[in-house]
Amino acid sequence: MHKELLNEYENKRRFAIRQAEEKKSSFLLKYPDFAKLEEELSMASISYSRSLITKPEDKDVFLKQIKQKITDIQNKKLSFLQQLGLDFSYFEPIYECKLCKDTGYFQQDNKSIMCSCLKQRIYNIEYNKSNIGNLENENFSTFSFDNYSDEVNSEKYHASISPRENIRNIKSICEHFIEHFDNPDERNLLFIGNTGLGKTFLSNCIAYELLKQGKTVLYQTAPVMLDEIIDYRFNKPNCNFSIIENLLTVDLLIIDDLGTETMNNMKFTELFNIINSRLLNQNHKITKTIISTNLSLKNIFDNYEERLGSRFVGHYHICRFFGDDIRFNQVKAK
Numbered sequence: 001m002h003k004e005l006l007n008e009y010e011n012k013r014r015f016a017i018r019q020a021e022e023k024k025s026s027f028l029l030k031y032p033d034f035a036k037l038e039e040e041l042s043m044a045s046i047s048y049s050r051s052l053i054t055k056p057e058d059k060d061v062f063l064k065q066i067k068q069k070i071t072d073i074q075n076k077k078l079s080f081l082q083q084l085g086l087d088f089s090y091f092e093p094i095y096e097c098k099l100c101k102d103t104g105y106f107q108q109d110n111k112s113i114m115c116s117c118l119k120q121r122i123y124n125i126e127y128n129k130s131n132i133g134n135l136e137n138e139n140f141s142t143f144s145f146d147n148y149s150d151e152v153n154s155e156k157y158h159a160s161i162s163p164r165e166n167i168r169n170i171k172s173i174c175e176h177f178i179e180h181f182d183n184p185d186e187r188n189l190l191f192i193g194n195t196g197l198g199k200t201f202l203s204n205c206i207a208y209e210l211l212k213q214g215k216t217v218l219y220q221t222a223p224v225m226l227d228e229i230i231d232y233r234f235n236k237p238n239c240n241f242s243i244i245e246n247l248l249t250v251d252l253l254i255i256d257d258l259g260t261e262t263m264n265n266m267k268f269t270e271l272f273n274i275i276n277s278r279l280l281n282q283n284h285k286i287t288k289t290i291i292s293t294n295l296s297l298k299n300i301f302d303n304y305e306e307r308l309g310s311r312f313v314g315h316y317h318i319c320r321f322f323g324d325d326i327r328f329n330q331v332k333a334k
């Protein structure tokens with residue numbers, strides 16, 4: 001499984017350790033008094049180990065003494081460091097991921113668990129590919145309200161507020177979503193509206209923020225996702241990294257373009273199961289979903305079974321995007 005990726009982790013880890021060792025060596029050169037304490041400590045440790053085997057008569061007394069000596073030296077080392085405004089953590093390797101120490105795995109209840117950093121790397125390779133590769137450009141700092149008209153036109157937009165005010169409201173819903181991601185009562189997001197109004201852009205903004213928080217994010221369009229699931233059901237590939245498990249357990253799942261798939265009963269069942277299982281926060285973890293669609297809520301009720309529509313109404317913040325095609329505006333401006 002992803003041999004290059006594990007090699008990369010191994011190199012990353014070795015690099016961090018080597019850097020820490022070099023940092024310590026130069027520290028010892030710079031502070032010979034500290035180096036002397038180090039020396040004393042290793043001598044004491046050696047005689048401790050040795051005395052475990054020899055000196056049978058007064059062994060207990062001796063061990064007690066030497067233990068005390070080790071503690072004293074440790075304390076001296078610490079106060080030396082503290083005078084410089086440091087502590088022992090100064091010598092520890094600085095890993096990119098503190099949780100797995102750049103191994104990709106950590107131990108929990110005597111089990112080896114794949115760390116979210118490694119999972120996300122695999123998701124990016126397997127699923128996200130080009131889809132959310134543009135996060136440096138599509139995030140809240142590059143998000144502009146100027147793309148949205150401030151004209152209130154109820155006839156044109158079927159709303160009593162301007163597209164700009166609407167997008168401001170949606171943006172604050174998104175920010176609330178990010179901030180309260182781990183709250184089981186925080187609703188999921190359903191983005192409704194025509195193409196070119198920034199639905200994917202906003203999903204990317206959210207993905208970017210959550211990735212920074214160490215959450216895992218998986219992006220799929222509805223047609224590709226459903227085809228992959230059906231593919232998997234019919235000829236289970238011989239791998240333990242199953243698309244279905246990932247769709248169920250990833251922290252944030254973004255399903256784009258709902259309504260552009262060719263639907264059938266089997267696909268609907270899979271779609272409903274994913275959406276519903278994620279709502280129930282199975283696996284004792286919080287999972288959230290963002291769904292984008294060009295369909296209206298009425299279309300959703302018409303095109304899918306009512307139980308899907310009612311999940312959206314009950315558990316999703318429904319954000320309706322309206323305005324003029326941003327991409328069209330950009331073309332005009334050129």
Ligand SMILES: [Zn+2]
Pocket residue numbers: 097098099100101102103104105115116117118
């Ligand atoms: Zn990690």
